[in-house]
Amino acid sequence: MQAEANIGMVGHVDHGKTTLTQSLSGEWTDRHSEEIKRGISIRLGYASCTFRKCSKCKGTIAFTTEKKCLHCKSRTTLLHEISFVDSPGHETLMATMLSGAALMDVAILVIAANEPCPQPQTKEHLMALNIAGVKNIIIVQNKIDLVSREKAYEHFDQIVKFISGTVAEDASIIPIAAQHNANIDVLIHEIDKVVHSVIRNLDKPPKMYIARSFDVNKPGTLPEDLEGGVVGGGLVEGQLKDGQLVEIYPGVKTKVENQELWKPLKTVITSLIIGKKKSKKAHPGGLVGIGTKLDPSLAKSDGLSGMILGLPGTLPPVVHALTFKVHLLQRVVGTKEELDVDDIRTNEPLMLSIGTATTIGMVTSTKEDEVSVKLKLPVCADKSTRAAVSRRIGARWRLIGYGIII
Numbered sequence: 001m002q003a004e005a006n007i008g009m010v011g012h013v014d015h016g017k018t019t020l021t022q023s024l025s026g027e028w029t030d031r032h033s034e035e036i037k038r039g040i041s042i043r044l045g046y047a048s049c050t051f052r053k054c055s056k057c058k059g060t061i062a063f064t065t066e067k068k069c070l071h072c073k074s075r076t077t078l079l080h081e082i083s084f085v086d087s088p089g090h091e092t093l094m095a096t097m098l099s100g101a102a103l104m105d106v107a108i109l110v111i112a113a114n115e116p117c118p119q120p121q122t123k124e125h126l127m128a129l130n131i132a133g134v135k136n137i138i139i140v141q142n143k144i145d146l147v148s149r150e151k152a153y154e155h156f157d158q159i160v161k162f163i164s165g166t167v168a169e170d171a172s173i174i175p176i177a178a179q180h181n182a183n184i185d186v187l188i189h190e191i192d193k194v195v196h197s198v199i200r201n202l203d204k205p206p207k208m209y210i211a212r213s214f215d216v217n218k219p220g221t222l223p224e225d226l227e228g229g230v231v232g233g234g235l236v237e238g239q240l241k242d243g244q245l246v247e248i249y250p251g252v253k254t255k256v257e258n259q260e261l262w263k264p265l266k267t268v269i270t271s272l273i274i275g276k277k278k279s280k281k282a283h284p285g286g287l288v289g290i291g292t293k294l295d296p297s298l299a300k301s302d303g304l305s306g307m308i309l310g311l312p313g314t315l316p317p318v319v320h321a322l323t324f325k326v327h328l329l330q331r332v333v334g335t336k337e338e339l340d341v342d343d344i345r346t347n348e349p350l351m352l353s354i355g356t357a358t359t360i361g362m363v364t365s366t367k368e369d370e371v372s373v374k375l376k377l378p379v380c381a382d383k384s385t386r387a388a389v390s391r392r393i394g395a396r397w398r399l400i401g402y403g404i405i406i
Helices: 017-025 033-038 091-101 120-132 149-163 184-195 296-302
Strands: 005-010 045-053 077-086 106-112 136-142 173-175 207-214 230-237 245-256 259-268 271-274 277-279 288-291 308-310 318-328 349-354 357-367 370-380 386-393 396-405
Touching: 005 017, 005 091, 005 120, 017 045, 017 077, 017 106, 017 136, 017 184, 045 184, 077 184, 091 120, 091 357, 106 120, 106 184, 120 149, 120 386, 120 396, 136 149, 136 184, 149 173, 173 184, 207 296, 245 318, 245 370, 318 386, 349 370, 349 396
Parallel strands: 005 077, 005 106, 106 136, 136 173
Antiparallel strands: 045 077, 207 230, 207 308, 230 288, 245 259, 245 308, 271 277, 271 288, 318 370, 318 396, 349 357, 349 386, 357 370, 386 396
């Protein structure tokens, strides 16, 4: 059974996103050696789980991930299959978080009760959710076990004040202690309510945002035994089937008569992997791994991340330059200092996040609220698509607004 929704874990560094993901799914998503060494998430982490409900128990205690109820020992029934996208919270990894936001149906904003609210990346991640169009948001007040009851109430009031007037103004705030699984049943109950509001469009041609890509072959594999490259991400509309011919845009850079061109990749789906199991078809909701006949070297080390996969002739155009109607924030988010956002200038480099793609655009012209840029790496995007806009401030890229492609 494919997951019904992608739920994103977002928030400031070390506020407990990965711990909460483990509490819900049983999986620790920091798997890379550098993540383990540094103790922080660096790449997007993925996990899946099954939410269940006890038919005999009343109230929130009926909600669980266990097959047998912890309270009355009755067998529980299936509610939802869920995929989690665990986003890094460090300020240097904002581009990775924005890529993850493109895959999210629901977001859980994790805020630690033992630090004042809001922290810099708490503000930045909430703004990123707004720009990405993620409207289904749940606030989790984590680490309540580390503070007194009085401090927890004070911190709760800080959260209420922080989200007032934002896209999360009406979001539920759930106090928990992820380390001890405290109040997890209340959170599952809230997720159950929000997941029901997610709307799917299965009639459109399939469009999948690629977030990761891999070479799954071990060193020393014989050429005749090599498997094709694997791509992973989320379908945002339509359905894919095993055996279909698909295209990947923008593709690979080639040279023709000393001119650089981007050539789309064509391949056949050899397998669809959903929740570690093979499937014959995939639809929006949850994360999908796709086996292909591509040269595995193309997919190695996320070589295809940021691209879009779909049926031939149905994908948005590949653009090397674009113009967008810009909407700037009043203040820079993600910094401790309150900095005003200055107007965008000609010849200024901007970081643009479109879907799971991140590219640098050099500003070629500005006119009132319209900005034109030449892209360092092309992207695949329709008109009216939103692009998160970040500016270099000091040594970091900082979110300053968004643009609507025209």
